[in-house]
Amino acid sequence: MEGHATEHLGGEPREEHHSSIWPFVIALAGGLAFTGLGFHRTFPMIGLGFVAAGLALMVAGIGGWVRQDLRGVSFEVRGRFEEPPFAGISSRKLGMWLFILSEIFFFTGLIAGGLALRAHGENWPDPASPEFPLNIPLTAVNTFILITSSLTMVEALHAAQQGKVVQMRAFLAATLVLGAVFVSIQLVEYWKLFTEEFLTPWPNLIKPELATFGTAFYTQTGFHGAHVTGGLLGLGYLNVMAWKGRYGKDNHEAIELVGLYWHFVDIVWIFLFPLMYLIGR
Amino acid sequence: MAAVAETASSGTGEPKHLLKRPYLLVFVVLALVTLFEVNIGAVAGYLDSAFGIVVTSYEQYALLLGTAAAKAGLVGLYYMHLRYEPLILRLVPLAPLAFVVALVVVVMLH
Numbered sequence: 001m002e003g004h005a006t007e008h009l010g011g012e013p014r015e016e017h018h019s020s021i022w023p024f025v026i027a028l029a030g031g032l033a034f035t036g037l038g039f040h041r042t043f044p045m046i047g048l049g050f051v052a053a054g055l056a057l058m059v060a061g062i063g064g065w066v067r068q069d070l071r072g073v074s075f076e077v078r079g080r081f082e083e084p085p086f087a088g089i090s091s092r093k094l095g096m097w098l099f100i101l102s103e104i105f106f107f108t109g110l111i112a113g114g115l116a117l118r119a120h121g122e123n124w125p126d127p128a129s130p131e132f133p134l135n136i137p138l139t140a141v142n143t144f145i146l147i148t149s150s151l152t153m154v155e156a157l158h159a160a161q162q163g164k165v166v167q168m169r170a171f172l173a174a175t176l177v178l179g180a181v182f183v184s185i186q187l188v189e190y191w192k193l194f195t196e197e198f199l200t201p202w203p204n205l206i207k208p209e210l211a212t213f214g215t216a217f218y219t220q221t222g223f224h225g226a227h228v229t230g231g232l233l234g235l236g237y238l239n240v241m242a243w244k245g246r247y248g249k250d251n252h253e254a255i256e257l258v259g260l261y262w263h264f265v266d267i268v269w270i271f272l273f274p275l276m277y278l279i280g281r
Numbered sequence: 282m283a284a285v286a287e288t289a290s291s292g293t294g295e296p297k298h299l300l301k302r303p304y305l306l307v308f309v310v311l312a313l314v315t316l317f318e319v320n321i322g323a324v325a326g327y328l329d330s331a332f333g334i335v336v337t338s339y340e341q342y343a344l345l346l347g348t349a350a351a352k353a354g355l356v357g358l359y360y361m362h363l364r365y366e367p368l369i370l371r372l373v374p375l376a377p378l379a380f381v382v383a384l385v386v387v388v389m390l391h
Contacts, residue, residue, distance in 0.1 A: 085369050097373045104377045112384040119389060128322055128338075140319045144312060151308040154360045158302065263360045267353045274318055274345040280338065 022065035029057035062233070096257045100264045103227075107268050110223060111275065114216040121212035124281040133197035133210065134217070135189055136277050142185045143273050146228075149178035150266045153259045163249035169242045172255070175262070176235040179228060186225050190218075217276055224272055227265050234258040307359045314348050321345060 036050025080090050118124055125132050156171035193199040201218040203211040238258055241247060247255060317324065321344065325336040336344075358364040363371050 089367060089370055097370060101373055101377060104374065105380065108377065108381045108384055112388045115385060115388045136319065143315055147308065147311050147315065150356060150360050151304055154304050260361055263356050267356050270352045271349050274349050278318060278345055279342045
């Protein structure tokens with residue numbers, strides 16, 4: 001990889017690069033947890049053990065990464081590629097885009113699975129019917145909230161680029177609050193769907209006909225909600241560091257990178273909302 | 282290296298999106314289109330009763346997917362600054378689109 005990431009951004013002195021093991025630990029944790037989910041039906045105890053081990057390792061991995069960062073160890077690769085085909089592009093930004101590319105594959109598979117259930121399941125509720133279990137007006141409001149959070153996120157980056165630190169902090173805080181409200185409303189909706197509409201991801205005795213729709217609904221919106229929650233962790237980190245004075249006109253790439261992820265999560269919802277709430281079969 | 286100077290990343294140079302700031306306008310469009318999406322049934326009903334134009338459920342669904350794609354494009358181009366990025370970076374999120382289309386078509390045809 002000679003020749004990449006050698007040019008300094010904004011005239012900043014080059015920092016010594018320390019690699020970090022923690023992202024790999026987190027990836028391993030995710031792999032363990034998902035393997036456990038796969039095993040769960042056939043070997044419940046082994047599956048649950050894998051899931052528990054994965055979650056524990058994930059907490060440890062995130063904790064280790066944050067601790068390493070708070071100790072002041074820098075593992076930032078600052079700079080741009082010098083050679084084609086990515087000449088002039090920030091290496092960290094390219095990394096984030098490649099991550100987003102992998103996420104596009106992930107959500108495409110998930111949504112395609114939902115379409116398969118929609119096409120082949122015996123029952124699929126009609127959004128125009130009064131019997132439709134989902135709360136469309138509430139989720140429409142939630143959609144506005146997520147779109148608004150994308151606006152505040154990009155305004156936070158814009159404020160940072162212009163050196164307006166107070167505005168940057170305010171917009172970052174607003175994005176965090178809006179994201180938290182989105183997840184909270186989604187949790188309230190889940191609670192009501194479980195307890196009042198009897199919409200579960202598995203067949204239940206009261207409304208077994210909704211099981212296929214429930215599986216598709218909770219899988220897709222649940223994974224999206226988990227991604228929003230992950231984004232909230234990143235936003236929490238950005239807020240803390242912004243108040244510590246880390247970001248400004250010459251150092252705001254972290255805001256841009258978390259922003260790219262946040263906007264991507266918004267885009268996923270832009271498709272999920274009509275697919276799950278507005279489009280019938 | 283002209284494209285490099287136009288990139289939206291941090292660093293030297295004044296990115297284009299700092300000069301033109303379409304964020305609020307994009308937000309208004311996103312909000313209005315979402316409002317339309319939520320009320321598409323009512324809009325179809327009005328078109329039918331007022332002008333005799335029948336928009337079937339499947340046509341409404343196709344329209345909804347179209348508006349979702351347009352909204353995603355706006356977010357990608359302006360909030361994720363792809364409009365100001367070099368071509369090679371714009372291609373990264375477009376790369377899996379063939380996979381997306383193929384998977385959806387295969388699922389629907391089965």
